[in-house]
Amino acid sequence: MKFLKGLLTLIAVFVGIAVFLMLPWQGLIAILVLLGLWMTLTRRGQQAASVAAIGIATLAQRAGSAAVIVIGIAGVVGVLVAMLAMAQGYADTLKRTGSEDTAIVLRGASASEVSSVLSHDSVVVIEQAPGVAKDDAGKPIVSPEIVVAANLLVRGAKDDDDMGSVQMRGVGDEAWKLRTNAKIIAGRKFEPGKYELVAGKGAQAHFAGLEPGAQIKIGSRVWTVAGIFESGDALDSEIWADAKVVGDTYRRGASVTSVFAKLTSPSAFDAFKSALTTDPRLQVDVDTSQHYFSKQSEGTSKAIRIIGIVVGAIMAIGAIFGALNTMFAAVVVRAREIATLRAIGFRGLPVVVAVMLETMLLALAGGVLGGLIAWLAFNGYSASTLSMGSTGQLMFQFNVAPSVLWTGIKWALAIGFVGGLYPALRAARLPVTVALREQ
Amino acid sequence: MKYFHLIWAALFRRKTRTILTLVSIIAAFLLFGLLDAVRVSFEQAGQSANGAERLQTGSRLSFIETLPFSLGAQIERVPGVNAVAYANWFGGAYQDPHNQIFTFAVSPNYIDMYPEFVLDAAQRKAWDADLNGVVVGSVMAKRYNWKVGDKLPLMSQIFPNKEGSKNWSFTIDGILHSKDPSQNGFFDAIVLMHWKNFDETTPYNRGQVGWYISHVTDVNQSDRVAKAIDALSANSDHETKTQTEQAASANWVKQMLNIGLIVTSIMGAVFFTLLLLTGNTMMQAVRERTSELAVLKTIGFSNANVLGMVLAESVLLLVLGGVIGLGLVSILAPAISAGSGGMMHLPSVGIGSWTLGLALALGIGFVVGALPALRAMRLNIVDALAGR
Numbered sequence: 001m002k003f004l005k006g007l008l009t010l011i012a013v014f015v016g017i018a019v020f021l022m023l024p025w026q027g028l029i030a031i032l033v034l035l036g037l038w039m040t041l042t043r044r045g046q047q048a049a050s051v052a053a054i055g056i057a058t059l060a061q062r063a064g065s066a067a068v069i070v071i072g073i074a075g076v077v078g079v080l081v082a083m084l085a086m087a088q089g090y091a092d093t094l095k096r097t098g099s100e101d102t103a104i105v106l107r108g109a110s111a112s113e114v115s116s117v118l119s120h121d122s123v124v125v126i127e128q129a130p131g132v133a134k135d136d137a138g139k140p141i142v143s144p145e146i147v148v149a150a151n152l153l154v155r156g157a158k159d160d161d162d163m164g165s166v167q168m169r170g171v172g173d174e175a176w177k178l179r180t181n182a183k184i185i186a187g188r189k190f191e192p193g194k195y196e197l198v199a200g201k202g203a204q205a206h207f208a209g210l211e212p213g214a215q216i217k218i219g220s221r222v223w224t225v226a227g228i229f230e231s232g233d234a235l236d237s238e239i240w241a242d243a244k245v246v247g248d249t250y251r252r253g254a255s256v257t258s259v260f261a262k263l264t265s266p267s268a269f270d271a272f273k274s275a276l277t278t279d280p281r282l283q284v285d286v287d288t289s290q291h292y293f294s295k296q297s298e299g300t301s302k303a304i305r306i307i308g309i310v311v312g313a314i315m316a317i318g319a320i321f322g323a324l325n326t327m328f329a330a331v332v333v334r335a336r337e338i339a340t341l342r343a344i345g346f347r348g349l350p351v352v353v354a355v356m357l358e359t360m361l362l363a364l365a366g367g368v369l370g371g372l373i374a375w376l377a378f379n380g381y382s383a384s385t386l387s388m389g390s391t392g393q394l395m396f397q398f399n400v401a402p403s404v405l406w407t408g409i410k411w412a413l414a415i416g417f418v419g420g421l422y423p424a425l426r427a428a429r430l431p432v433t434v435a436l437r438e439q
Numbered sequence: 440m441k442y443f444h445l446i447w448a449a450l451f452r453r454k455t456r457t458i459l460t461l462v463s464i465i466a467a468f469l470l471f472g473l474l475d476a477v478r479v480s481f482e483q484a485g486q487s488a489n490g491a492e493r494l495q496t497g498s499r500l501s502f503i504e505t506l507p508f509s510l511g512a513q514i515e516r517v518p519g520v521n522a523v524a525y526a527n528w529f530g531g532a533y534q535d536p537h538n539q540i541f542t543f544a545v546s547p548n549y550i551d552m553y554p555e556f557v558l559d560a561a562q563r564k565a566w567d568a569d570l571n572g573v574v575v576g577s578v579m580a581k582r583y584n585w586k587v588g589d590k591l592p593l594m595s596q597i598f599p600n601k602e603g604s605k606n607w608s609f610t611i612d613g614i615l616h617s618k619d620p621s622q623n624g625f626f627d628a629i630v631l632m633h634w635k636n637f638d639e640t641t642p643y644n645r646g647q648v649g650w651y652i653s654h655v656t657d658v659n660q661s662d663r664v665a666k667a668i669d670a671l672s673a674n675s676d677h678e679t680k681t682q683t684e685q686a687a688s689a690n691w692v693k694q695m696l697n698i699g700l701i702v703t704s705i706m707g708a709v710f711f712t713l714l715l716l717t718g719n720t721m722m723q724a725v726r727e728r729t730s731e732l733a734v735l736k737t738i739g740f741s742n743a744n745v746l747g748m749v750l751a752e753s754v755l756l757l758v759l760g761g762v763i764g765l766g767l768v769s770i771l772a773p774a775i776s777a778g779s780g781g782m783m784h785l786p787s788v789g790i791g792s793w794t795l796g797l798a799l800a801l802g803i804g805f806v807v808g809a810l811p812a813l814r815a816m817r818l819n820i821v822d823a824l825a826g827r
Binding site (some may be wrong): 311343 | 536
């Protein structure tokens with residue numbers, strides 16, 4: 001019977017935590033308000049509040065053990081928040097790269113830009129599709145682009161082997177019109193027909209020699225770095241050059257890998273897509289650029305999230321047992337006091353609530369501390385990886401977003417909940433006569 | 440050693456507390472073991488002795504560029520090279536265009552380059568004779584329930600066939616295995632097709648080769664041979680870059696992520712927390728036992744003895760937790776490798792991880808035990824017995 005009760009408590013706890021972790025912030029506010037009302041309006045609640053007040057007032061005397069809970073949980077939350085911030089930063093960078101009113105056209109069943117090939121004829125057909133926005137001169141804003149990879153020495157390379165891959169995009173004038181966020185921040189644009197390139201800000205930071213005016217060797221060819229551009233998204237990790245020159249260097253002829261088209265409005269996408277996919281001259285996939293780039297980030301950011309949660313969960317187990325240890329000790333020390341309270345008429349519930357409240361308060365402090373440390377250490381921290389669907393290093397920054405911090409705080413509270421529950425139940429269940437005689 | 444039972448009894452004086460602490464320690468070392476396994480598996484990528492004997496030659500311009508077929512014969516004539524194989528990236532996907540499968544179009548002698556993987560002789564013969572055949576890695580075969588003789592429809596993300604369709608169909612002629620079954624490797628998760636079939640079927644290739652693998656006779660000559668191979672194409676429009684397989688894999692991993700930094704920062708957070716937690720437990724334990732320790736001293740235990748016993752207690756606690764935690768990893772790691780179907784390969788806890796783990800356990804044990812042990816040593820018998 002006792003075992004069954006314990007098992008039921010355990011199941012209830014797990015279900016409760018699962019629900020709690022999915023709760024939006026409004027839910028937590030509601031719980032807090034209800035708790036507050038209960039503690040001020042009902043007799044039991046007032047009892048709980050007064051017992052909790054004693055526990056919290058004596059925390060200073062148990063600073064060492066209280067610190068175990070706070071720092072233990074801070075560690076869990078710090079690591080969790082850092083990992084989630086990494087996934088968030090990665091996903092954000094790719095998501096920002098596209099927009100809803102820009103379409104990307106690839107050859108059918110191509111997984112990414114680099115594995116696609118579109119002939120010059122296809123490009124002409126795409127330019128005439130309905131829904132494409134036109135510039136002041138009446139020309140469609142369509143940018144045929146050729147995406148390849150180039151090996152460059154990374155910054156601080158020790159020897160010739162220390163090369164990294166950068167995504168190189170051959171573009172025309174239209175590319176700048178299409179992506180109004182891409183701006184030259186140093187030097188100038190490359191001149192068409194010349195072996196000149198502009199490097200994204202992220203690429204410049206990662207690879208050696210990408211300074212305006214410098215000459216770099218890519219393969220057997222020497223290129224001049226004309227300038228540096230910034231777009232604040234994944235394109236920052238690329239280098240851009242004239243599409244014709246890139247096509248010649250990589251022996252691609254007049255073919256391109258992808259076509260970007262500016263649409264008159266996001267609602268024009270459906271007409272644009274159906275016109276191209278039903279055209280017998282083409283065999284293409286059409287997507288909004290936002291959806292395309294978000295999709296590219298899915299696998300990697302999911303993997304980072306899962307790793308973060310697994311590592312966080314193992315650490316959380318450690319922290320839960322640390323909290324249990326501390327709270328059991330706290331309850332033992334106060335056993336006589338709690339028994340006295342119960343002897344003079346306090347019921348079990350206020351005692352349970354008080355112990356839990358104390359643990360969760362410590363847990364909250366830990367969560368806030370951990371989140372703060374992760375935010376101070378990692379917000380905006382630059383990292384790079386080889387991304388799916390791209391051929392080069394993708395530079396991104398950790399983003400300790402409010403949603404990420406909120407997840408961390410929720411974990412902290414959940415750990416505090418479990419860590420406080422069993423000691424609380426024990427304190428409430430211990431027979432008064434036994435507890436009074438203890439020690 | 441004669442005090443072992445005493446230390447053991449002291450450790451389990453309060454069972455709940457010790458067990459709770461132990462679980463925290465186990466969790467920490469479990470995490471340490473797993474992360475270290477990940478780090479090691481990344482570091483070991485291509486680090487085998489065989490990996491040093493193989494040179495990879497790819498385009499200097501970028502990894503997506505191809506090389507002319509004629510270069511193979513030239514590489515073969517470079518002194519120090521005793522065999523040359525070549526391969527192309529096929530970009531295969533199974534069932535769903537995004538379900539990527541590592542598929543290479545390879546030369547007939549490609550498998551001979553990798554003695555760490557075996558293909559049944561009869562299956563090898565059948566594959567050699569069947570132009571449209573493929574051999575598949577054992578993990579892939581198991582996951583998708585592929586059998587020898589099955590038709591295998593694969594979609595290429597890049598290359599259309601003669602009809603202009605990117606849906607290819609092959610016959611499975613054999614299953615590739617790792618020689619050492621405990622070492623699930625890259626080959627267990629790939630599909631190999633004939634390069635000749637690939638080259639003749641797709642209009643996009645026309646005698647191009649993705650990369651060459653050359654086997655060197657003497658590992659110590661690798662650098663010189665690599666330079667000689669690169670010299671063949673110097674100043675041409677297809678300059679090459681040759682590296683040992685080891686260096687090439689290490690470079691890929693480095694581009695992927697800074698695994699060392701991530702692992703170190705997580706472990707730093709974990710062990711700092713652990714230090715505090717067990718330190719607190721030990722402090723409590725010694726504080727509780729003040730009178731007992733005083734009794735020990737009264738009956739003749741020296742100060743050094745008491746110091747040693749408290750230290751031994753905390754070291755024992757840590758080592759116990761460390762061994763259980765790493766033991767758990769030894770069981771879990773192969774299970775994770777098997778469960779992920781070859782996508783992730785976690786080596787079992789190696790001698791290096793054990794040494795590092797135990798050293799950490801000992802170190803933390805000493806650090807954590809130092810303060811309580813000093814306190815116990817300095818205990819004044821009269822004061823302690825009087826409860827002052």
